[in-house]
Amino acid sequence: MNLDLNRLLYDFDLNGFFVVEDVLGEALRSQLTSAWEERAPDVPAFDICFGWGAPWTNLLSEGLFRLDPVLTRILGKCYKLDHAFCVTEGFYSSPDKLHYQSHMVDSGIIYTVKKHRPYTTLLTVGFALLPVEPMKGGFCCVPGSHKAEFECPPEFYQTMKNPHVRQIPQKSGSCVAFTEALTHGTYPEGHDVPRRGILIRLTPAGVQFRRPPGQRPNLNLPTIFKKIAPTPIEIDSLDEYSKSILTRPASMQNSRWRTNLTGAIPLAAARRSPQFRHPPIPVCSDRDRAEWEQYHLHTNRTRD
Numbered sequence: 001m002n003l004d005l006n007r008l009l010y011d012f013d014l015n016g017f018f019v020v021e022d023v024l025g026e027a028l029r030s031q032l033t034s035a036w037e038e039r040a041p042d043v044p045a046f047d048i049c050f051g052w053g054a055p056w057t058n059l060l061s062e063g064l065f066r067l068d069p070v071l072t073r074i075l076g077k078c079y080k081l082d083h084a085f086c087v088t089e090g091f092y093s094s095p096d097k098l099h100y101q102s103h104m105v106d107s108g109i110i111y112t113v114k115k116h117r118p119y120t121t122l123l124t125v126g127f128a129l130l131p132v133e134p135m136k137g138g139f140c141c142v143p144g145s146h147k148a149e150f151e152c153p154p155e156f157y158q159t160m161k162n163p164h165v166r167q168i169p170q171k172s173g174s175c176v177a178f179t180e181a182l183t184h185g186t187y188p189e190g191h192d193v194p195r196r197g198i199l200i201r202l203t204p205a206g207v208q209f210r211r212p213p214g215q216r217p218n219l220n221l222p223t224i225f226k227k228i229a230p231t232p233i234e235i236d237s238l239d240e241y242s243k244s245i246l247t248r249p250a251s252m253q254n255s256r257w258r259t260n261l262t263g264a265i266p267l268a269a270a271r272r273s274p275q276f277r278h279p280p281i282p283v284c285s286d287r288d289r290a291e292w293e294q295y296h297l298h299t300n301r302t303r304d
Contacts, residue, residue, distance in 0.1 A: 081246055
């Protein structure tokens with residue numbers, strides 16, 4: 001795996017995405033494929049619950065962790081995992097249509113460059129367990145659209161009739177990382193070829209895109225998503241990296257909730273439960289952490 005930061009950051013700023021090959025090893029890909037077929041065969045898309053344990057948690061410790069240097073440059077040191085899901089050849093974000101565009105401030109999806117580093121509020125990392133051949137489904141986008149200063153014309157949300165659309169092939173084990181401010185979608189041709197993709201969405205500290213199911217049901221997911229029952233995460237079984245991105249609070253200033261992919265639970269309940277012991281994650285100073293915990297363990301405010 002070649003992690004040339006200068007090239008990746010240049011590609012990311014220029015195009016809105018970058019590709020890294022050989023991130024997932026053959027053994028991990030095989031384990032994930034077997035676990036996938038056992039849990040959700042013939043399902044177009046489903047959310048991942050990291051309470052399922054290995055090999056799903058290995059996807060973080062052995063896969064996503066390898067991208068940490070570039071993720072830190074884009075999202076900051078305290079980035080966290082917002083949600084993750086699996087997609088097959090039957091998945092369409094929206095058939096023959098692209099979605100999103102630059103400067104979606106009202107939706108909280110932003111891309112900018114400050115102090116010589118790119119920044120986005122929502123980054124997707126898409127891993128390919130099976131190869132995505134040229135013009136055979138998978139991820140497609142309008143390169144550079146994440147920086148467009150004009151409204152996207154309606155006709156350019158079409159996939160096949162858009163001269164600016166580019167389909168991105170992927171080798172097995174590779175990943176494509178892109179800002180959600182990029183106009184993008186699923187390439188509508190070639191869906192007769194099997195696809196096994198895992199999409200992980202990351203946010204900087206203080207940003208949360210999808211509400212955990214413990215707070216409020218999400219009504220915006222496509223109907224093809226299979227609903228899953230939450231499974232508690234065995235925190236002590238995770239490595240420090242996985243702990244940090246799964247259990248960091250949505251905000252160190254105003255959140256009473258521990259965020260993870262099994263839902264959200266009050267911090268007070270987390271402190272009482274040995275299964276959800278607060279891990280020693282270096283996201284702030286000891287003094288700030290103590291003040292933050294003291295406040296949120298004793299406040300009576302509720303979150304909507």
